[in-house]
Amino acid sequence: MRHLMTPMDFSTKELDQLFDVANDIEKNPAKYAKACEGKKLATCFYEPSTRTRLSFEAAMLNLGGQILGFSDANSSSASKGESVADTIRVISCYADICAMRHPKEGAPMVAASKSAIPVINAGDGGHQHPTQTLTDLLTIRSLKGRLDNLTIGMCGDLKFGRTVHSLINALTRYDKIKFIFISPEELKIPSYVKETLQDLGIEYEEVIRLEDKIGELDMLYMTRVQRERFFNEEDYVRLKDFYILDREKLDMARPDMLVLHPLPRVNEISVEVDDDPRAVYFKQAQYGVYVRMALILRLLGIEVC
Amino acid sequence: MLNVGKIEEGFVLDHIKAGESLAIYEHLGLDKLDCTVAIIKNARSNAMGKKDILKVECDIETLNLDILGFIDHTITVNVIKAGEIVEKRKLTLPKMIKNVVKCKNPRCITSIEQGLPHVFVLTDEKKEIYRCQYCEEKCTERW
Numbered sequence: 057m058r059h060l061m062t063p064m065d066f067s068t069k070e071l072d073q074l075f076d077v078a079n080d081i082e083k084n085p086a087k088y089a090k091a092c093e094g095k096k097l098a099t100c101f102y103e104p105s106t107r108t109r110l111s112f113e114a115a116m117l118n119l120g121g122q123i124l125g126f127s128d129a130n131s132s133s134a135s136k137g138e139s140v141a142d143t144i145r146v147i148s149c150y151a152d153i154c155a156m157r158h159p160k161e162g163a164p165m166v167a168a169s170k171s172a173i174p175v176i177n178a179g180d181g182g183h184q185h186p187t188q189t190l191t192d193l194l195t196i197r198s199l200k201g202r203l204d205n206l207t208i209g210m211c212g213d214l215k216f217g218r219t220v221h222s223l224i225n226a227l228t229r230y231d232k233i234k235f236i237f238i239s240p241e242e243l244k245i246p247s248y249v250k251e252t253l254q255d256l257g258i259e260y261e262e263v264i265r266l267e268d269k270i271g272e273l274d275m276l277y278m279t280r281v282q283r284e285r286f287f288n289e290e291d292y293v294r295l296k297d298f299y300i301l302d303r304e305k306l307d308m309a310r311p312d313m314l315v316l317h318p319l320p321r322v323n324e325i326s327v328e329v330d331d332d333p334r335a336v337y338f339k340q341a342q343y344g345v346y347v348r349m350a351l352i353l354r355l356l357g358i359e360v361c
Numbered sequence: 362m363l364n365v366g367k368i369e370e371g372f373v374l375d376h377i378k379a380g381e382s383l384a385i386y387e388h389l390g391l392d393k394l395d396c397t398v399a400i401i402k403n404a405r406s407n408a409m410g411k412k413d414i415l416k417v418e419c420d421i422e423t424l425n426l427d428i429l430g431f432i433d434h435t436i437t438v439n440v441i442k443a444g445e446i447v448e449k450r451k452l453t454l455p456k457m458i459k460n461v462v463k464c465k466n467p468r469c470i471t472s473i474e475q476g477l478p479h480v481f482v483l484t485d486e487k488k489e490i491y492r493c494q495y496c497e498e499k500c501t502e503r504w
Binding site for chain 1: 466468469470471472473474475476477493494495496497498
């Protein structure tokens with residue numbers, strides 16, 4: 057039985073197969089409408105995450121399956137002190153597959169070790185959020201036609217951004233990837249990430265200004281620079297506007313560059329660029345549903361001919 | 362100079378970094394054994410300047426070499442029979458270590474889940490890096 061704990065649980069070949077199914081779902085949704093009839097997805101969310109939970113639920117409903125679960129720890133037996141191991145043993149009796157979000161890092165792995173059904177890590181603290189990474193990869197592959205030979209800009213909070221680290225890690229398996237890290241000094245990419253890239257011989261650059269490099273990028277991954285990450289207000293005010301993607305900055309970019317964002321967007325991408333064909337972050341959310349549909353099928357061992 | 366006599370049957374842990382013998386004694390559970398143990402601290406060493414030595418008069422099989430390899434794989438393990446060294450066991454970094462050290466990450470599931478073993482996995486042999494199996498936090502201390 058397979059689970060999904062990190063994006064690296066699947067080989068690049070397996071990911072290609074998964075993305076092929078996701079793209080087929082995009083083209084022929086009706087073909088998959090009854091694929092999971094009679095199957096149930098349990099969404100066990102120990103902390104609220106509306107978008108991720110709804111994306112999983114939409115995925116299962118699109119496949120003709122049913123959903124059950126809880127959306128925060130207070131409405132689950134965890135509030136009575138039940139362990140993750142016990143909860144998943146019980147959930148295994150009720151559902152065919154489980155998507156688990158938990159504030160504690162490694163909780164879905166504990167669940168997987170005791171589970172009789174496939175478990176998907178739907179985010180565990182600051183650790184992993186593999187279906188976001190699969191969403192990002194599918195979006196890039198679908199819209200660029202490849203996952204290799206890309207210059208990828210990562211912009212904003214690169215120090216604490218879980219989605220950024222996870223995506224970098226997943227992209228290191230593809231050829232001719234170059235990273236450009238665009239962030240303030242305070243939010244630079246951690247040294248261990250850079251060490252990994254050096255060990256793998258993957259090229260990267262670090263810059264402060266988005267305008268300096270936006271013209272070189274095939275893809276720009278935007279993240280939010282959060283006020284609370286700064287020690288003083290002055291630094292925040294000084295730097296925050298560097299990382300707002302507006303029409304002026306986007307005009308410097310290539311006509312085929314993609315702008316991705318894990319969402320929610322606050323003010324780091326100006327709404328004036330939303331209608332630009334390069335702004336694909338809402339399309340990315342749609343790909344999130346397709347890839348979760350493909351993942352549910354894969355983990356349940358269902359093939360649709 | 363203080364002389365500690367030979368042991369007849371058992372093992373000698375040599376080339377322990379000076380000052381670490383007591384911690385190793387406790388970590389290996391030698392305090393729980395009903396046998397003679399000599400703890401020699403700050404012995405002269407050509408290679409190390411100063412070193413600690415543990416002499417233990419009991420069967421080598423009581424020793425958990427994985428734990429010892431995790432703590433310090435440069436320690437020399439000499440097996441003694443009839444007062445002579447009959448074997449030198451080479452220590453290696455174990456691939457996995459269970460319930461030897463605790464994960465220090467307060468966000469790790471091990472901080473709340475009852476009965477969960479603390480498992481660390483060797484993720485980089487060259488840099489001797491162990492990470493928590495659950496949260497991947499780096500292990501920063503060996504005991």
